[in-house]
Amino acid sequence: MALYPSRSDYVTAMKNPNVSFRSNELKGGKIFQKGSRVIQYSGGYSIVFPFNKSNTKKVAVRCWIADIGDGRRRSQAISSFLDKINCQYFVKFKYIDKALLINGILHPIVIMDWVDGQTLKNYINQNIHNPGAIFELAEKFKEMVLHFHKLNIAHGDLQHGNIMITNMGQLVVIDYDSMFIEALDGMDDTIKGLAGYQHPSRSANKQINPKLDFFAELIIYLSLLTYADKPELWNDYFDTEDLLFSKEDYLNPEKSKLIADLVKSPNKKIADLVVKLKIELGKRSITELIPLDELLVDKLERTKDDISKKWDNQPNVTKANNHSNPDSSTIINKF
Numbered sequence: 001m002a003l004y005p006s007r008s009d010y011v012t013a014m015k016n017p018n019v020s021f022r023s024n025e026l027k028g029g030k031i032f033q034k035g036s037r038v039i040q041y042s043g044g045y046s047i048v049f050p051f052n053k054s055n056t057k058k059v060a061v062r063c064w065i066a067d068i069g070d071g072r073r074r075s076q077a078i079s080s081f082l083d084k085i086n087c088q089y090f091v092k093f094k095y096i097d098k099a100l101l102i103n104g105i106l107h108p109i110v111i112m113d114w115v116d117g118q119t120l121k122n123y124i125n126q127n128i129h130n131p132g133a134i135f136e137l138a139e140k141f142k143e144m145v146l147h148f149h150k151l152n153i154a155h156g157d158l159q160h161g162n163i164m165i166t167n168m169g170q171l172v173v174i175d176y177d178s179m180f181i182e183a184l185d186g187m188d189d190t191i192k193g194l195a196g197y198q199h200p201s202r203s204a205n206k207q208i209n210p211k212l213d214f215f216a217e218l219i220i221y222l223s224l225l226t227y228a229d230k231p232e233l234w235n236d237y238f239d240t241e242d243l244l245f246s247k248e249d250y251l252n253p254e255k256s257k258l259i260a261d262l263v264k265s266p267n268k269k270i271a272d273l274v275v276k277l278k279i280e281l282g283k284r285s286i287t288e289l290i291p292l293d294e295l296l297v298d299k300l301e302r303t304k305d306d307i308s309k310k311w312d313n314q315p316n317v318t319k320a321n322n323h324s325n326p327d328s329s330t331i332i333n334k335f
Contacts, residue, residue, distance in 0.1 A: 004064055004065050004066055004067065004107075005063070005065065005103070006065065007040075007042060007047050007065060009102050009103065010040075010047050010063050010100075010102070011040065012102075013101070013102045014031045014038060014049055014061075015031070015038060017029070017030065019101065020102065021100070021101075022098060022099060022100065022101050022106060023096045023098070023099035023100075025053070025094070025096055025111055026051075026061070026099060026109075028053055029051055029052060029053030029056075030051070030052060030053075031049050031051055031061075032049075032050045032051070032052065043175065044066070045064060045065065045068055045177060046063060046175075047063050048060050048061065048062045048063075049062075049063075050114065051111075057113075057114070058114040059111050059112060059113060059114050060112045060113070060114050061109055061110075061111055062093075062109060062110040062111075062112060063107065063109050064107075064108070068177045068178075068190050068191060069187065069188045069190045071177070072097065072108060073184075073187075074176075074177065074179075074184060074187065075093075075095035075108075075110055075176075077181065077183045077184055078093075078176050078179055078181060078184075079094055079095055080183075081153075081183065087147070087151070088170065088172075089144050089147065089148075089171060089172060089173055090172070090173060090176075091115060091172060091174065092112070093110050093111060093113070093176070095109075096109050096110070096111060112174070115172050115174060116166060116167050117164045117166035117172070118164065118165050119161055119163065119164060119165075120159075120160040120161075120164075120165065121160040121161075121238060123165045124224075124227060124234065124238075125238055128231045129231060131228040131229070131231065132228075134224055134227050134228040134231075135224070135225070135228040137165070137171075137224055138221055138224035138225055138228065140169075141163075141171060141220060141224065142221055142292060142293075144171050144173075145158075145213060145217045145292055146292070148213065149291055149293065152182060152210050153180060153181050153182075153210065154179065154180040154209070154212035155173050155176070155178070155179055155212070155213055156177075156178030156179050156180055156189075156191065156193070156208060156212045156213065157175060157177070157178045157191055157193040158173070158193070158213050158217065158220060159193060159194045159196075159197045159216065159243070160243055161175075162174055162175045163220075177190075177191055178190070178191035178208065178212070179208075180208040180210055180212055184208060185207075185209075187208050188206065188208070189202075189206060189207055189208045189209075192205075194241055194242075195241075195246075196219075196240075196241055196243060196245060196246050196247060197215070197216040197219055197220070197242075197243065198215060198216065199215035199250070199280065199281070199283075200247075200250050200251060200281070201283070201285050202286055204285075205285070209286075209287065211286050211287055211289055211291075212286065214286065214289040214291050214292070215280060215286065215289055217291065217292040218273070218276070218277060218280065218292055219243065219245055219277075220243060221273075221292055222244075222270065222273045222274065222277065223243045223245065225267070225269060225270050225273070226244060226265075226270055227244070229265070244258070245258065245277075250281055253277075253278050259274060259277070259278065262274040263275060263278075272298075273296075276290075276295050
């Protein structure tokens with residue numbers, strides 16, 4: 001396993017550009033500092049520096065502090081894919097090999113567009129007493145993940161720190177180390193995500209696949225609907241690593257007070273989704289999970305639609321017959 005520099009190693013390198021900066025993308029640029037402190041953002045596998053090169057826009061320089069399993073291949077494939085699809089939910093980024101010299105060894109970086117906005121939790125916190133804004137965010141989130149489904153991709157680590165809401169209200173995801181695209185099919189599922197967003201079986205999952213997000217989608221969407229409906233719950237979760245549900249809720253759903261309360265919610269959509277959450281928790285593999293768009297389909301309404309279509313397709317039923325029989329729609333609505 002490759003050895004990676006520590007956070008302090010990277011900070012030292014970024015403060016000494018004449019020695020450390022070896023790529024053209026870094027040369028002539030500078031980090032942001034507050035007094036003597038270098039502005040940085042840390043994650044489990046990386047450290048990110050806001051960075052500015054003269055006459056260019058602000059970017060994020062991302063450096064690895066731990067092995068994610070063939071980061072070079074992952075990053076190059078994802079960068080190429082995102083360039084091709086030009087999707088509003090992702091930022092442009094570029095993998096640069098041999099960019100930073102640290103302790104005599106050249107290390108790679110990723111340079112990404114900087115996102116001006118708020119993380120998911122900060123946005124909720126700012127708008128918690130505006131249920132319309134929280135519900136609108138839920139719908140935007142749903143639209144985003146449905147778009148991912150159409151592209152047959154998965155972010156792999158959907159959680160509050162990786163979902164940004166821009167100053168224009170647009171959702172953008174960041175941190176693509178666990179992302180699935182078809183070109184990376186078969187790669188190891190190294191980054192499992194935060195426990196409060198992941199199905200218990202994610203820890204045993206071996207390879208990345210297009211279903212990585214299915215459970216997190218349900219959790220985030222359901223949580224947003226719940227906060228729009230019951231904003232008083234927010235104070236208990238803002239300072240946690242969970243959005244609403246926790247690992248303990250998933251491991252013992254029958255003993256979870258939160259789940260028991262939400263199942264009895266007068267909001268039918270919330271109650272129905274919590275029932276479906278319990279069903280999803282009973283599955284032994286993330287490959288058995290159902291995407292959000294299918295979970296949102298009301299089976300009774302779908303049955304009505306199927307019966308309506310069957311009725312409309314009957315060869316002996318004409319538009320004239322329908323007009324002459326005012327009870328035809330009533331017959332359908334009884335189902």
